[in-house]
Amino acid sequence: MRSKVSAGDVLKGHVDLLLLAALEAGPAHGYAILETVRERSEGVFDLAEGTVYPALYRLERRGLLDSSWVEATGTRKRRVYRLTPKGQAELGRQRTAWDGYVTAMQVAIA
Amino acid sequence: MRSKVSAGDVLKGHVDLLLLAALEAGPAHGYAILETVRERSEGVFDLAEGTVYPALYRLERRGLLDSSWVEATGTRKRRVYRLTPKGQAELGRQRTAWDGYVTAMQVAIA
DNA sequence: CTTGACACCTAGTAGCACGAGGTATACGCT
DNA sequence: AGCGTATACCTCGTGCTACTAGGTGTCAAG
Numbered sequence: 554m555r556s557k558v559s560a561g562d563v564l565k566g567h568v569d570l571l572l573l574a575a576l577e578a579g580p581a582h583g584y585a586i587l588e589t590v591r592e593r594s595e596g597v598f599d600l601a602e603g604t605v606y607p608a609l610y611r612l613e614r615r616g617l618l619d620s621s622w623v624e625a626t627g628t629r630k631r632r633v634y635r636l637t638p639k640g641q642a643e644l645g646r647q648r649t650a651w652d653g654y655v656t657a658m659q660v661a662i663a
Numbered sequence: 664m665r666s667k668v669s670a671g672d673v674l675k676g677h678v679d680l681l682l683l684a685a686l687e688a689g690p691a692h693g694y695a696i697l698e699t700v701r702e703r704s705e706g707v708f709d710l711a712e713g714t715v716y717p718a719l720y721r722l723e724r725r726g727l728l729d730s731s732w733v734e735a736t737g738t739r740k741r742r743v744y745r746l747t748p749k750g751q752a753e754l755g756r757q758r759t760a761w762d763g764y765v766t767a768m769q770v771a772i773a
Numbered sequence: 774c775t776t777g778a779c780a781c782c783t784a785g786t787a788g789c790a791c792g793a794g795g796t797a798t799a800c801g802c803t
Numbered sequence: 804a805g806c807g808t809a810t811a812c813c814t815c816g817t818g819c820t821a822c823t824a825g826g827t828g829t830c831a832a833g
Contacts, residue, residue: 563675563764567673594767600822601822602781606782606783607821625829630780648772651768651772655765657705657708660703663684672791672820711790739798741812
């Protein structure tokens with residue numbers, strides 16, 4: 554596993570993109586998203602729960618996600634998040650913004 | 664000019680890298696650094712003065728930069744910043760971290 | 774029946790980018 | 804001489820957010 558990034562807020566402003574992207578493949582619940590992100594980034598992005606849950610809440614409040622409680626095993630309930638069309642659009646925008654950001658950065662720190 | 668990034672703090676945690684990199688070419692004063700960054704990023708990173716000056720101060724306090732007042736024209740004084748060896752090393756570390764960050768991100772949001 | 778993984782949530786804190794303001798010098802224009 | 808603009812510095816306050824550190828409860832395995 555590569556070195557983690559989560560120390561300090563280098564992620565500031567990019568967590569949303571990470572979460573939206575994780576949901577593009579299909580609906581998922583918070584804890585699963587958290588794991589998806591960790592796995593997809595090979596352990597580099599090890600988001601704290603205290604980061605993910607509030608972030609999901611914010612995204613939902615902005616209409617980019619919507620959620621519903623789903624019964625898992627027994628009495629167990631999970632809040633499952635789904636990308637809304639608005640969220641899909643925002644994901645596209647943020648990916649583009651990310652590209653521009655990286656490009657500019659590469660030149661500026663070259 | 665491409666769209667600016669400065670709205671929202673997407674830069675969080677990367678401003679230091681931007682400043683250190685700008686100083687690698689040689690000593691410069693705050694205002695010049697600000698312009699260098701803007702030009703090198705083709706206007707994408709248009710850092711506010713309220714961002715740059717405190718950041719430079721922090722970097723100096725961490726021993727990554729040192730500064731001295733230099734006479735410009737007439738009575739005019741400028742605080743010129745210089746990369747210390749420690750700063751140079753930190754620049755290297757941050758560039759590496761940045762690469763890892765970008766790589767992980769590309770995969771995670773692909 | 775306790776341990777640990779799963780699953781959710783909520784304060785509270787720290788840190789930073791930014792906006793808005795303030796001061797002052799130099800220079801070009803009229 | 805007067806004025807606007809660019810240069811050059813600084814500082815306070817605000818807002819946002821990632822993270823820490825807790826808390827609750829469910830489920831499966833030993």
